[in-house]
Amino acid sequence: MVRKKFAKKLKPFKKKAKEVRDMVPASVTEKAAELNPLNPTVPEPPSLEDVPRITNENISEHREQVLKGARKYIYPLRHSTHTIVTVTLAVIVAAIIALFIYCSLALYRYYQYNTFVYRVTQVVPFPIAKADGRYVNYENYLFELRHYVHYYESQQQRNFAGADRDQLVLFRKQALQKVIADTYVKDVAAKNHVSVSDKEVNARLDEVRQQNRLGGNNKVFADVLRDYWGWTVNDFKRSLKQEILSEKVSAKLDTTDSQRAQAILAQARGGADFSALAKQSSDDPSSKSSGGDYGFAIDKTNPNVPPEVVNQLFQMKVGQISDPILASPVLAGQGPTLQIVKLTGISGDTVTAQHIVINLKDASAYIKQLQIAKPPHPYVHF
Numbered sequence: 042m043v044r045k046k047f048a049k050k051l052k053p054f055k056k057k058a059k060e061v062r063d064m065v066p067a068s069v070t071e072k073a074a075e076l077n078p079l080n081p082t083v084p085e086p087p088s089l090e091d092v093p094r095i096t097n098e099n100i101s102e103h104r105e106q107v108l109k110g111a112r113k114y115i116y117p118l119r120h121s122t123h124t125i126v127t128v129t130l131a132v133i134v135a136a137i138i139a140l141f142i143y144c145s146l147a148l149y150r151y152y153q154y155n156t157f158v159y160r161v162t163q164v165v166p167f168p169i170a171k172a173d174g175r176y177v178n179y180e181n182y183l184f185e186l187r188h189y190v191h192y193y194e195s196q197q198q199r200n201f202a203g204a205d206r207d208q209l210v211l212f213r214k215q216a217l218q219k220v221i222a223d224t225y226v227k228d229v230a231a232k233n234h235v236s237v238s239d240k241e242v243n244a245r246l247d248e249v250r251q252q253n254r255l256g257g258n259n260k261v262f263a264d265v266l267r268d269y270w271g272w273t274v275n276d277f278k279r280s281l282k283q284e285i286l287s288e289k290v291s292a293k294l295d296t297t298d299s300q301r302a303q304a305i306l307a308q309a310r311g312g313a314d315f316s317a318l319a320k321q322s323s324d325d326p327s328s329k330s331s332g333g334d335y336g337f338a339i340d341k342t343n344p345n346v347p348p349e350v351v352n353q354l355f356q357m358k359v360g361q362i363s364d365p366i367l368a369s370p371v372l373a374g375q376g377p378t379l380q381i382v383k384l385t386g387i388s389g390d391t392v393t394a395q396h397i398v399i400n401l402k403d404a405s406a407y408i409k410q411l412q413i414a415k416p417p418h419p420y421v422h423f
Contacts, residue, residue, distance in 0.1 A: 148179055149421060152213065154190065159183045169217065172224040172417040181223070184276070185216035191271035213423045221417045223283055225408035230290050237285045242278050245285060245369070248348035251341050284369065287404040288377040292367050295402045302365040302379040302399045309362050315383050315395055324378070325398035333383075338391035347371055350380055354392050357384040365399070376403040 144161050147153040148169075161167075162180040169179040189212045193199040201209040230236065249255065255265045266272040272280075292299060305322050309315055316332025323329045328336065339346055341355060347368035357363060365379040379399040386393040 152421065152423065154183050154186055159187065169421060170221055170417050170419040172221045173228050173411055173415050175224055175228070177220055177224050177417075181220040182216050184279075185219055186212060188270040188272060188276075189216065192269055195271075196269060210423050217419060217421070217423075221419070222405060222408060223287075225411050226283075226287050226290055226404050229294075229404070229407055229411070230286055233290070233293055235286065235289050235293050237282050237289065241285055242282050245281050245348070246278060248352050252344060252348050252351060288367055288369060288401075290404045290407065291377045291401040292379070294404075294407050298379065298399050298401050299365075302381065305397055305399070306362070306365060306381055309381065309383070309397075315362070315397075319395060319397045322399075323397045324400040325396070328396065328398075333395035333397050334385075335394055335396065338388065338393055340391045345371060347378075347380070350382060350396070354382060354384055354394055357382075359384050359387060377401045 140161070144158060144165070144167065147158050148162070148167055159180070162178070162183055166176070167179040168176040169182045170177040190201060190209070193205075193208075193212075194201065199205040199208065250262065255262050263274060266274065266277050270276075301322075305318055309318055316334075319333025320329055323333055325333075328334060335346070337343075337345075339351065339354060341351060343351060346354075347366075347370075349366050349368050353363050353366055361384055363382045365381055368378045368380045370376060370378075378401060380396050381399075382394050382396045384392060384394050
């Protein structure tokens with residue numbers, strides 16, 4: 042009786058369990074039966090017959106099988122690397138060609154002088170002309186032109202893109218003529234064993250700095266160069282070096298005036314009256330009539346006296362006569378000179394002196410024959 046009652050109560054649950062079992066796929070049921078912890082299945086141990094035996098005779102064969110399996114992963118990687126390298130090289134070559142085309146148009150057709158083009162010419166030696174059998178780098182021309190443009194745009198408010206376009210063309214021609222002339226001067230200097238050392242450049246720079254022409258300290262000096270010419274200190278040294286080279290070429294090749302200076306020096310040190318010699322031999326019209334007297338007291342910052350002369354005067358004793366001094370021009374348009382100075386007095390931080398000036402032929406006089414024999418060939422026409 043009890044068993045019948047219990048079976049009657051379980052009948053709904055059995056019916057529900059059957060419905061749930063019918064909803065579960067047979068594969069899932071089988072998998073669940075395999076996981077039955079009450080009936081664990083012990084896996085069969087691997088047979089040693091299935092394990093390959095590696096011996097000295099078949100080790101090469103097994104190694105090849107292992108490598109063969111790895112190659113299917115390595116070869117696609119190599120193929121991808123090759124593709125990446127090929128594409129990268131193609132992009133680089135295309136970029137270089139595009140850059141070359143752009144720069145060629147910018148330099149030779151549109152005559153651009155912007156900073157980007159200038160930096161490119163510092164790396165790639167684009168030529169702007171050929172002079173004396175040598176190529177003149179475009180960078181040299183832009184170096185000269187850009188400081189003209191910077192000064193007149195920043196200090197004179199010139200508009201080279203508009204009203205002052207004609208003046209820009211003039212500056213272009215001047216810059217090109219200068220770099221071509223500098224090329225001939227360098228060749229003449231090399232043939233005559235004339236050179237300029239870094240020590241000479243630094244000495245000239247110190248002399249200029251002592252006169253306070255470009256600022257009293259390093260910061261002001263650098264600011265003046267940047268604000269007025271767009272130069273760094275190294276740019277200024279580069280300009281000084283070419284200037285000194287031209288002066289030394291003049292002094293080396295102008296043997297006539299160099300010998301005249303030595304003859305005047307011999308007379309002055311031999312007891313001849315310095316004032317009389319100045320009146321007779323000096324090439325300075327402003328002081329010749331006064332016996333070579335400067336007419337003013339000279340201090341270390343005086344801009345009216347070449348820095349080389351100022352430096353020498355403050356190393357002399359009263360009555361002493363100097364050797365000929367190779368002096369740089371004080372005013373634009375002047376050439377280099379040889380100057381013999383006599384210190385006549387010292388008063389505190391100033392001195393008084395007399396001088397005899399011997400003008401030297403400008404270096405341009407010695408390159409004219411070269412320019413005629415080997416005329417320059419510019420690649421631009423403004």
